Amino acid sequence: MKKVVVIGGGLGGLSSAISLAAKGFDVTLLEKNRHLGGKLMQVNLGDAHFDFGPNTITMPEVFREVIRLSGENPDEYLNFIKLNTHTRNISSDGKVLDFSSDQEKMKDQLSRLDPTGAKNYESFIKEITRLYQLGSSQFFRKSFTSNTDYLSPGLGTAFARVRPLQSLHHFYRRYFSDPFILQALDRYATYIGSSPYISPATFALIAYLELVEGVYYTRGGNWKIAEAFEKVAKISGVTIRTDCRVTSIQVKNGKAVAVEVADGETFPCDLVVMNADLLAAYPALVEEKDRPRFSDRKAASFEPSISAFVALVSLNTRNKQLLHHTVYFSSDYEREFKELFVERKYPESPTIYISNSSVTEPEKGPSGDNLFILANAPAVKKESVRDGFSERYKELIYKTLEKQGVSINGQILEEKLITPEDIQSQFGAYKGALYGVASNRKKDAFFRPRNKAQDIGNLYFVGGSTHPGGGSPMVTLSGMNVADAIVREWNA
Template sequence: MKKKIIVIGSGFGGLGAANRLAAKGHDVTLFEKRDGLGGRGYQYQINGFKFDGGPTVMTAPYIFDEIFELAGKKRDEYFKLVPLDPFYRIFNPEGQYFDYRHQLKDMLDEIEKWNPADKDGYLRFVKNTRGIFEIFHKYTDQPFLKFTNMLKIMPGVIRLGGYRGTYRHVSKYIKDDFLRRVFSFHPLLIGGNPFDTPSLYTLIVQFEKEWGVHYAVGGTGAAVQGLGKLFSDLGGKIYLNTEVDEILIKNNRVSGVRLKDGSKYDADAVVCNGDVAFAYKHLIAKEHRKKFTDSKIERMKYSSSLFVIYFGTKKRYLDSKLAHHNIILNKRYRELLKDIFEGDKLPDDFSLYLHMPTITDTSIAPPNCESFYVLSLVPNLKAKVDWENKGEMYRDAILNFLDENYLPGLNENLAASHFIDPPHFQNTLNSYRGAAFAFRPSLLQSGYFRPHNRSEEFDNLYFVGAGTHPGAGVPAVLSSGKIAAELIDPTTSNRKN
């Protein structure tokens, strides 16, 4: 039966769910607070440069392809993905680097340069991550609505050591200190501390090895626009600059939404791509919430936030030692991460992720220019940092570091610059405490213990995005969209090419 469905937010989870439901013939309306689609994947356009606002690491293209196939379309008619190799170039504090490659032989060659004795350990680590992948991959697009769902995976978690912190787990196999960092950094991509995040999340490593790391030509924003166009082609309705102010409840069910301007829209089901903690705390009145009370929301553990600088230069840096994706590690590792995740002030030092997409795609910058995005993990707003006064100083410290060590002449060649900070995540993206990845990925905040894709409070309210199962990262949030859409309508699409 055709349903009237409202989707709140146009991140990858919301767009994925909206397209899947529209492809099955439902009447789907999407409301987006900002002036463009994408949520964290919003794309800025400044002085002729295109800057992806958030996710840049694209893995598992099949998850995108599924959405288009369900609609009887082909993904490459809407946007194209190209593979990258190396996946990442990881720099130690002295500026030497390790290329994180796709093929096993290439990885062993890289390890040979650093510590040949770790090659055997790496092969055992690969076998372990393959085991984790084979057990848990099938659950990444399945709902965890019952505790028995969690019980099914626990024997595998215990047998493969998936409960151990990732760094500790990697250290079982790898002895070189720098290589331990190289093979344990992946939790940082989803808002987790490698010393706390269970090695169950090395599932991400195998996702990359299985399907590669890709780049969307035109930037991540091109993938967002492709999904938006598909939704429009399917008859979906999009309202930009339209903020939902309340999820309406009647007889313990969701009845629709009320917008900031006071207008109301009825719905048979609502899919919320907004931050889960924010949605429960600010979009649903207290008297309707029995499980997700304000005190429960306060008690949950949240991810780090981010400080991101988008900048373009009026010269190319093709003679630099940078690759497409770069990770620049600090001398302090464990201590810095502790300061970020547990501290109450902004650390003076930083490790960085530096994105240089124009090395792959010159279309996103003016001729003879370079486009960059540099990201630093910072404490969320539980730490009392005066970002209004510290933001520009922190930006300058990062740009000066890059000028002195990686991009000579950067400051004098800037052609565009913009930054976002934790208050942006809280006030613009509605992320509770400015946490960039919602809830921290811990064993007790994963699977059944993470907020469910179908609300525990109302059986016709669904959540997609980083704050629900299976978690943060582009493949995961797309999978959450699949889960929600199939909970609403488990039938297959009848559309043909």
């Protein structure tokens, strides 16, 4: 029985561990934090409960599939609630557009806000459906472990058909004319931590997921997905060690032979699956001489995705204008992305996202709203953030919300701030990036670091920095994809 060590217990690591255990591998999973699920974790403040992230769930069948691989019934572990009207978008001058998977509702709103968009909406849905179907058939379910994986004729044909040379913003302009509607749709680029003015139109398939298939919430909190994976991993025979920080991967003759942890214990292995952030962990855990084709310089050459400045706030009141998801947009979105990616600084007038899960599940905030408030932030720079900056930026966000009618100050029971530096430290995220590599450059959008090390024949990668990309469904798929590749290669 082949021994596999999985480094990192995020959704990618858990899905690969479950998949490999189901195929007869002896799997040990090592996680540096005390919880599994990575950024998908629960935070409690008094009687209020929060998902740190992700707050928006799409493609629920992917998570159910992992549980089925273990032989368990997903209905006994997960209850997904569809949010038919899921995201309220509010412009800086007070316009409102509620995103919904109900196409008639969308067209009715657009008829008032963007008549051109209303007329083109069915054509728009048809095109993003095509993009999604191409992505699903040619990209999502494949691992890229060698050069030959990139040479498939079908892959080349599909690549040419997913609008790789057109920007996401330019794509939306083909169908919509109102600046606010374009802004609301452009925000989908942040789901991959990128800029809509640069990243490829291919990623309009994200709009398909929300506007056609719909947005979901997991009853009890989205962190229940990680809890379910942990339970079925144990049932499947996976050995799980939490509070166990990996310090090195021992390599001999181009093979990983053992994984060492902070207390000096070593875990001999036949294979290693790394779910820790590839750009940060690979250089940290493997000596540079053992990875000549992925040098420290190469690792540093990738552009990190955006990070986040987050305030978790428990209130003693409820704001009736908030849906489960609400976004308050800045007046100059293009300027905001220039600040994030070019100037590498916090936006002076940030777009603010709020998740208020107590709208759907009131017990998550018994005393009032449980607000997960997020503003996009730049990746961590070498120079440290100025003293007191977090408090000042929090107050900027609160004052912006106050102007939009959402009272924060004076209503707070408890609050907690989470910065990009915190994300970098707790989750080992490369420069605090939420989604690994940004998709602003074509090579990074379509040719992310492959799922297998070029210099170490039995080291595999899963998670947001590798194929098929960031976001909870994609990293979960990466775990299953890599497990399938390992089974094929090792014929276990």
